[in-house]
Amino acid sequence: MECKLICSDIDGTLLDVNRQLSKQTLAAVQRVKSKIPFLLISSRMPKSMRLLQSELGTVEAPLIAYNGALVLGAEGKIIQSTEIPYSITQAICNCIPEFKLHFSLYHQDEWVVPAMDFWAKREMNNTRVSPKVCPLVDTLALWKQYQKGAHKIMAMGDSDQLDFVEQFISENYSKKVNGYRSKNTYLEISNSQLDKASALSKLLSEEYPNFSMDDVMAFGDNYNDQTILESVGRGVAVANAKPEILSSIQTHTLSNHEHGVAFAIDQYC
Numbered sequence: 001m002e003c004k005l006i007c008s009d010i011d012g013t014l015l016d017v018n019r020q021l022s023k024q025t026l027a028a029v030q031r032v033k034s035k036i037p038f039l040l041i042s043s044r045m046p047k048s049m050r051l052l053q054s055e056l057g058t059v060e061a062p063l064i065a066y067n068g069a070l071v072l073g074a075e076g077k078i079i080q081s082t083e084i085p086y087s088i089t090q091a092i093c094n095c096i097p098e099f100k101l102h103f104s105l106y107h108q109d110e111w112v113v114p115a116m117d118f119w120a121k122r123e124m125n126n127t128r129v130s131p132k133v134c135p136l137v138d139t140l141a142l143w144k145q146y147q148k149g150a151h152k153i154m155a156m157g158d159s160d161q162l163d164f165v166e167q168f169i170s171e172n173y174s175k176k177v178n179g180y181r182s183k184n185t186y187l188e189i190s191n192s193q194l195d196k197a198s199a200l201s202k203l204l205s206e207e208y209p210n211f212s213m214d215d216v217m218a219f220g221d222n223y224n225d226q227t228i229l230e231s232v233g234r235g236v237a238v239a240n241a242k243p244e245i246l247s248s249i250q251t252h253t254l255s256n257h258e259h260g261v262a263f264a265i266d267q268y269c
Contacts, residue, residue, distance in 0.1 A: 001233040003269050004215035005208060006032070007039040007064075007200060008261055010052065011126075011182075012221040013238050014040075017257045019126055021055050028262035029056050032269050037208070041196050043067045043152065043188055043224060047109045048127040062207050066151040067224050068199030069190050070108065079206050080199060082191045083107070083149030088173055090140050092153060092189060095168040100161050103136055104154040105143075112139050119156040153189040162187045180223050188224070196220075197227035217268060219253075219261050221245065236264050 008014045016022045029038050038056065040049050041064040053059045062073050071080035084092075093103045102119040105112045111129060113120040114136040124130055134142075143149075155165050165187055169179045178192045200218075204211050216232040218225075221241040229235030229249045237245050239255040246252065253267075254260035 001214065001217075003036060003217045003234065004211050005037045005039065005204075006217050006219075006265065006269070007041045007228075007232075008219040009221060009225050010040060010042040010044055010049070012240065013219050013225075013256055014052075014261050015256060016259065021052065022259050022262070024259035024262040026056065028259075028265040029058070032265060033058055036269060037061055039063060039203075041068075041200065041218075041228070043182065043190075044127060045106050045109060045111055045129065045152075046070065046072060047111075048129045051128055062203055064196065064199045064203060066106065067188070067190050068194040068196050069151040071199050071203050073203075073207055080194075080202050081108075081151070082194050083151055084153065084177060084189065084191050086143055086147045086149045088177060089143070089150045089153065091172070092155075092165065092169065092177070093136055093140060096161060096164055101155050101157040101165070104131070104156070105136075105139060105150050106152040106154070107143075107148060107150055114139075123154075123156075151190070155187040155189065156185055159184050182222060182224075195227045196224060197231040200228055200232075217264075219264070221256065234268065236260075 038058050039061050046065045049063050060074055064071050069082045073079050111131040112134050113131040116133055120131055155162055166179050169177050176192055179187050179189045182188050213231050214233040217234040218228050218232045219236050220229050221238045226245055235249050236251045236253050237249040238253055238260040253264040
């Protein structure tokens with residue numbers, strides 16, 4: 001295939017062991033970006049993604065945030081915005097006592113945490129974005145006034161407690177909400193109407209109407225990457241990807257620690 005556009009997941013895929021863009025990755029993107037658009041597609045919030053775009057020199061490029069819940073065009077125009085409805089956001093956050101789990105709520109560039117605890121500090125370190133601190137009950141009350149839902153809910157904490165939240169979602173909202181474990185202690189929750197593949201298809205139709213999914217090379221490592229890796233012309237799994245991803249995706253590259261995205265770009269582009 002002729003690669004006309006590249007898109008990449010961030011954590012576990014594009015970033016190295018230090019959660020940084022390696023010299024190899026920066027060099028590979030710099031080499032191709034003038035002729036092949038390089039897009040970020042992630043569960044992260046836009047503010048965090050823009051910091052990486054700045055390092056890559058791709059600040060004018062569109063981006064897909066929150067696993068596809070928020071699609072932003074080249075000038076920041078909202079192409080697609082799909083929230084978890086407020087009523088479901090509230091029910092999920094109240095399904096277990098607040099003190100047992102950390103619930104981060106995300107809406108566009110807003111990130112609200114119940115306290116500056118271990119989990120908030122860890123995510124702040126990982127993403128280089130500072131959250132707003134507000135008790136969960138107060139945040140939900142404020143959002144209720146505007147019927148504002150979440151683009152993403154991140155539940156973090158004890159694995160058994162997260163199992164309970166997953167079960168609650170499965171029993172009550174399985175057709176409306178998706179939850180997946182990015183780590184054993186992380187449960188990422190978003191609207192089930194979307195995924196990375198459908199978000200990319202929407203973005204292409206708006207920003208690159210002459211491109212099809214067959215023209216795209218995509219990189220990923222986790223369960224939320226599977227649909228996009230299976231839908232594009234060349235889906236590439238990094239060597240550290242989940243076993244299910246490695247078994248279902250034909251093309252593999254080196255691990256993120258070995259700059260696998262850069263290696264594949266140099267190989268195929």
